[in-house]
Amino acid sequence: MNNISWLPLLLIGLPALGGLLEFAAGRGGRSGRGTGLFAVIGSALSVLAGLAAIPTLQQGLKITAPWGALVMDTIGLAVALLTSILGAIGLAYARRHLAAEVAAGRAEARWLPSLFGCSALFVAFGNWAALTDHLIMLYVAVEATTVATALPVAFYRRRTSWEAAYKYLLLNTVGLTVGLLGLVFLYVAAVPLLGGQALSLTALATVGAKLSPRAAALAGALVIMGFGTKAALMPMHAWLPDAYQESPGGFSALFSGVGTKIAALAMLRVLPPLVTAAPALGSALVAVAAVTMLVGIAIGFGQDDLRRMLGYSSVSQMGYIAMAMGAGGAAGYGAAVYHMVSHGLIKALLFLCVAELYQATGTARISELPGRQHPRWVGPIFLLAAVGLGGVPPMPAFWSKFQIFLATAQAGHPWAAGVAVLTSLLTITTLAWAGARVFLLQSHGHGDVHDHEAAHGHSAAPAVAQPFPWLLVLMVIVLFAAGLVPGWMTSFLGQAVRHMTAMGV
Amino acid sequence: MGDALNPFLRSLPLILLFTSILAAEIRLLKWSVTAYAVQGLVLAGVLAGAGWMSENEALFSWATTVLISKGIILPWLLSRYAGRTAGAEEPGPAFGPGMFLASLIAVGGFAAGERFVPWALAEVPGAAIGIPAGAGAAVGIMAVALWTLLTHRDTLKVVIGICLLENGVHLLLASVASSIPETAGIGIVTDVVLSIWLLLLVGRQAESAAGTRTDSVLDQLRG
Numbered sequence: 001m002n003n004i005s006w007l008p009l010l011l012i013g014l015p016a017l018g019g020l021l022e023f024a025a026g027r028g029g030r031s032g033r034g035t036g037l038f039a040v041i042g043s044a045l046s047v048l049a050g051l052a053a054i055p056t057l058q059q060g061l062k063i064t065a066p067w068g069a070l071v072m073d074t075i076g077l078a079v080a081l082l083t084s085i086l087g088a089i090g091l092a093y094a095r096r097h098l099a100a101e102v103a104a105g106r107a108e109a110r111w112l113p114s115l116f117g118c119s120a121l122f123v124a125f126g127n128w129a130a131l132t133d134h135l136i137m138l139y140v141a142v143e144a145t146t147v148a149t150a151l152p153v154a155f156y157r158r159r160t161s162w163e164a165a166y167k168y169l170l171l172n173t174v175g176l177t178v179g180l181l182g183l184v185f186l187y188v189a190a191v192p193l194l195g196g197q198a199l200s201l202t203a204l205a206t207v208g209a210k211l212s213p214r215a216a217a218l219a220g221a222l223v224i225m226g227f228g229t230k231a232a233l234m235p236m237h238a239w240l241p242d243a244y245q246e247s248p249g250g251f252s253a254l255f256s257g258v259g260t261k262i263a264a265l266a267m268l269r270v271l272p273p274l275v276t277a278a279p280a281l282g283s284a285l286v287a288v289a290a291v292t293m294l295v296g297i298a299i300g301f302g303q304d305d306l307r308r309m310l311g312y313s314s315v316s317q318m319g320y321i322a323m324a325m326g327a328g329g330a331a332g333y334g335a336a337v338y339h340m341v342s343h344g345l346i347k348a349l350l351f352l353c354v355a356e357l358y359q360a361t362g363t364a365r366i367s368e369l370p371g372r373q374h375p376r377w378v379g380p381i382f383l384l385a386a387v388g389l390g391g392v393p394p395m396p397a398f399w400s401k402f403q404i405f406l407a408t409a410q411a412g413h414p415w416a417a418g419v420a421v422l423t424s425l426l427t428i429t430t431l432a433w434a435g436a437r438v439f440l441l442q443s444h445g446h447g448d449v450h451d452h453e454a455a456h457g458h459s460a461a462p463a464v465a466q467p468f469p470w471l472l473v474l475m476v477i478v479l480f481a482a483g484l485v486p487g488w489m490t491s492f493l494g495q496a497v498r499h500m501t502a503m504g505v
Numbered sequence: 506m507g508d509a510l511n512p513f514l515r516s517l518p519l520i521l522l523f524t525s526i527l528a529a530e531i532r533l534l535k536w537s538v539t540a541y542a543v544q545g546l547v548l549a550g551v552l553a554g555a556g557w558m559s560e561n562e563a564l565f566s567w568a569t570t571v572l573i574s575k576g577i578i579l580p581w582l583l584s585r586y587a588g589r590t591a592g593a594e595e596p597g598p599a600f601g602p603g604m605f606l607a608s609l610i611a612v613g614g615f616a617a618g619e620r621f622v623p624w625a626l627a628e629v630p631g632a633a634i635g636i637p638a639g640a641g642a643a644v645g646i647m648a649v650a651l652w653t654l655l656t657h658r659d660t661l662k663v664v665i666g667i668c669l670l671e672n673g674v675h676l677l678l679a680s681v682a683s684s685i686p687e688t689a690g691i692g693i694v695t696d697v698v699l700s701i702w703l704l705l706l707v708g709r710q711a712e713s714a715a716g717t718r719t720d721s722v723l724d725q726l727r728g
Contacts, residue, residue, distance in 0.1 A: 136689035143696040150703050159714035165707045166660070166720070173667055173700045174654065177674050180693065184682050185625070191684065192630040199685070212628035 002062045008070035010049040011080050011127045015087060018042020019120030026113020035112045036095040039120035043087030046127065050081040060495055071133040071202060073496035075337050079258075079265050080130040082344045085478060086257040087123035091116060093352055093471045094250025100359050101248065107156060115152050119251055122148040122258075129262045135187055135199045135270070139180045142230060142266050146172045149255060155248045164246040168239045172230050179226020179266075185219035186211075186270060201269050205500050208276030216277035223270055224285060230263030232315045233322055234292040241303075241311035245364075249355025252307065256314055257348035261340045264321050268336060272500055275328055285326030286408065290416045293319025293423040301430045306354045306364045309434055310347065313389070316423060317343045323420060324404045327411035334497040335403035338489055342396030345482060346389045349475045350431075353382040356469070357438070366434055370441040379439030381472055386435050388479070390428030396483035403490070514554040518642030520547050521676070522611045525646045525669050529653040530604045534587040534661055541665055542580035548672055549576050552679050555636040564635070566687040567679045574694045575675070579668055579701055586661060586705045603656065610652050611645045618644025618677075626681065639680030646673035658719045660708035664701060671697050 021038035053063055053072060063072040072080075098115070101107040122145055129141035146169065154165035189211050190198040197203040208216075229236035240260070247255050275282045293316045300312030317339070324336035358364045360374040388395030391402070401424060409417040482489060524547065527540035549572035556564030619641035626632040634640045646669055653666030675693075678685070712718045 134689070136685060137692060140689075140692040140696055143700065147696065147699045147703060150707060154707060154710070157710070159711070162707055162711035162714050166704070166711050169700065169704050169707060170663065170667070173704065174670065177667075177670055181674055181677065184678050184685070187685065188626060188632055188681050189629050191682075192632075199689070212626075214625055214627070215629050215632075218625045 002064040002071070003056050004066055005053070005056070005063045006066065007049050007053045007063055008065045008072045008131045011046045011053075011072075011084065011131065012070075012124050014046040014049065014124075015039070015042040015084065015120045015127065016124035019117045019124060022113050022117035022120060026117065035109075036091060036098075036116040039116040039123075040088055040092045040095065042120050043084050043091060043123050046084040046123065047081065047088055050077055050084055053077055054492075057495065058492065065131075069134055069137070070128075070131045072131050073499065074492050074494075075265070075268070075496040076130040078337055078341055078493060079261060080127040082261065082341050083123055083126040083130065083254075083258045086254045086344065086348050087120065089471055089475055089478075090250050090252075090254035090257070090348060090352075091119055092250075093253065093355070094119070094248065097249040097355050097359055104359075104362075106362075107248065111155055111157065115155050115248065115251065118148045118152050119254060122152075122254070126258055126262050130265055133201050135183050135201060135204065136180075138201065138266050138269060139176065139183055142179075142227065142262055143173075143176050145259065145262050146176065146230065149259060152251050152255070153243045153247050155251070156246065158246075160242075161246045164239075164242040168243045171236065171239045175226050175229025175236055177226070178222055178229075182219045182222030182224075182226055183270065185215055185222065186274065189215035189219060204270070204273055206273075208273030211273060211277035213278045216274045217281060220271060220274035220278055220281040221284075223267060223274065224281070224288070227263045227267045228288070228322070231260045231267065231322065232292075232318050233288055234295055234315065234319075237292070237296070237315045240315055241308045244311035244314070244351075245305055245307045247307075249352070249358060252355065253348035253351040256310065256351050257344035260314065260318050261321075261344055264318065264325075264336070264340060267322075268325055268333060271325060272328065272333065275326075282326045282328050282411070283413070286323055286411075286413050286416045287326075289319045289321075289323035289326055290419040291319075292316065292322065294419055294426075297423055297426045297430055301426070301433075304365050304367050306357070306366060306369075306434065306438070307351070309366070309430070310350055310354065313427060313431065314343075314347055316427065317347070317389070319423070320401060320404050320420060323408055323413075323416055327404075327407040327413065327416075329407065329411065330494065330497045330500075331403065331407035332411060333500065334490060334493050335400055335407050337493050337497075339397070339400035339404060341489070342400045342482060343389070345475065345479050346385050346395065346397055349385045349472065349479060350382065350389070352472050352475065353378050353385065356472075366437050369438045375469065377469055377472075379435070381469075381476060382439065383432065383435045384476070385479070386431035387428055388483075389431060391424045392428070394483045395479060396486070396489070399483065399486035399489070514551070514558060515637050517547055517551045517554065518636070518638040518676075521551065521642045521672075522615060522645045522649075525649040525672070526604065526607045526611050528665055528669060529649050529657070529662070530607050535584070537662070537665060538580060538583045538587050541583065541668055542576065544669075544672060545571065545575035545577075545580060548676060551636060551639070551642075551676070555639070555679075559635060561635065561683060563683045563687070564679060567675075567683060567690060570687065570690050570694050571675060574698055575668070575672060578698055582698075582702055582705055583661070583665065583668070586664075586709060589709070607649055607652055610648045613645075614648025615641040615645035617648075618642070622677070622681070632681065634680050635683050636676070636680040639676055643673045643677035643680060646670075646676065660712060660718045660720050661705075663720060664704050664708060667704065668701060671701075 125144040296316030303309035361372040524544035552568035622640035650670035
């Protein structure tokens with residue numbers, strides 16, 4: 001049963017309006033104290049719109065926009081809320097952080113309006129992708145998130161920034177074009193079964209058992225290759241570490257928390273019927289996921305730049321989400337969405353910590369950070385998030401990973417579950433080791449901040465009194481909230497998953 | 506009249522293949538962009554012709570979208586970039602074996618598309634290739650596009666490679682799924698145009714920062 005409401009439209013429209021107002025207010029590169037406020041308010045209001053939808057969805061209903069193109073289920077709402085929450089917190093943080101970056105001479109104020117405008121549009125497009133019920137609009141929305149984030153990635157306008165943005169756009173444009181082909185083949189395979197309804201994701205979820213296995217296999221392979229590029233599955237992951245390294249603080253929290261999840265959600269929307277028709281797709285996805293998670297964290301271990309290391313960690317974590325999708329069934333799909341939420345929140349928190357370090361010291365290199373002055377609360381929060389990402393309770397990643405282990409083993413891939421457990425241990429080792437080197441060790445004489453400035457053209461922000469880190473504390477509260485109520489989360493997400501599986505997938 | 510035009514319309518997909526080879530391999534950027542523009546116009550002609558032959562009105566809408574986006578807007582954006590950039594020619598040998606290899610790949614892609622796409626859709630009731638030789642031409646163009654992306658290091662040529670890929674996908678889309686509403690097609694094309702515009706913008710800035718259009722020097726981010 002569906003409930004008709006304006007809430008889905010508000011989730012998209014409010015951040016979009018915030019973004020457009022940022023562009024309008026910042027015409028000609030004008031930037032002032034209010035820059036970024038519209039983007040933050042738009043995202044924050046969309047959080048409220050999302051929260052308002054929870055009671056209805058808890059009753060087992062879906063919410064449909066007045067003309068039906070948008071359908072909100074619990075999975076879509078979870079990802080949309082994640083996007084909006086990280087939009088509000090990440091961009092609020094970016095306002096303060098980037099003002100300091102401008103003051104330190106590392107960034108130009110005239111690019112701030114476009115950064116906040118694009119970021120708010122990214123939130124809007126991400127929510128659109130989470131809520132659309134239209135097969136082709138799903139591609140359009142995911143591609144739009146790529147377009148919206150290219151200029152923010154290049155915010156610093158350095159040679160490396162343009163390099164990262166170029167690779168990001170290039171690989172994802174090619175990847176998503178391949179993914180579009182997959183969607184088209186799914187549509188062609190479904191037309192004889194659904195007629196005019198073959199573009200509806202809700203309708204497509206019902207026909208898995210009746211699709212042509214050959215066409216489904218082709219469509220599924222193209223979807224995995226295409227949207228897998230945006231989701232940073234190996235070997236199509238190369239854009240991600242570069243883009244994360246170059247992204248400005250605050251935006252990087254939003255981007256790292258949500259960017260890849262949108263593509264993963266798109267895969268989750270279309271893969272279940274395809275895997276039902278061509279089960280080999282599920283096994284192939286599990287294999288790709290195992291390689292992604294293990295190789296991702298192994299490469300991450302060797303990184304010296306914290307942002308790059310977190311980038312490879314994200315590649316690895318996307319392997320968990322893909323593995324859960326490959327395992328399939330209600331358990332697998334539910335675990336995949338739960339891990340999207342838990343990883344998105346934890347990774348955003350880690351990137352906020354790194355932004356604090358960068359602002360205080362002018363570097364994010366692990367080898368250069370020991371002994372540098374930075375806010376004393378950054379270390380404990382970073383280490384808390386680091387072990388949480390590894391799967392230590394009561395952080396939400398413990399529950400989501402535990403569900404992934406079980407779902408994968410029960411789906412007949414115990415070896416893959418073993419790889420996932422091993423990767424968790426490596427994740428804790430990698431992040432805790434990096435945290436220990438940065439926060440617990442003394443300087444090894446790598447030179448002081450001024451040497452680094454001379455070498456890289458960077459400088460630490462002017463010494464200012466550090467305000468209370470209420471945004472980071474807010475993130476920690478959200479994180480614990482997601483981890484302390486695993487039963488509620490599983491039950492909430494399970495409503496949409498059970499609906500999917502009950503419909504014949 | 507229709508019968509007399511049929512052979513001509515059936516030959517158009519081959520012109521698409523030929524223009525993609527030229528767009529990929531001509532070193533003089535102005536002519537490379539011109540070849541791409543011609544492909545956009547021919548692609549619009551193919552879709553309109555197929556719509557006329559099969560009395561499928563949806564293909565006329567597709568043709569209009571293609572004409573505006575791939576026959577006018579994208580070539581204009583590419584030519585602006587080519588006009589402003591430092592070198593009018595792509596670095597490297599003028600006529601290496603690239604043209605020959607690209608031709609082989611185009612022909613191989615055409616043959617593979619003509620066999621593989623109908624095979625993949627054989628179990629789907631009612632599925633048909635709506636444009637004569639459309640699937641083969643589409644896969645051939647996509648093969649040339651991938652060749653361009655993998656072998657060319659000039660940023661403008663790489664963007665032309667992506668444009669070719671989009672043309673191939675658009676042709677395949679119209680060939681097998683012309684019943685997709687045009688609003689969806691407009692959404693796709695809008696995204697494509699914005700992506701290409703941004704790629705050109707970012708590529709131009711990368712060129713300014715690195716001092717060259719060769720993307721192999723964009724290698725400062727490693728590890």
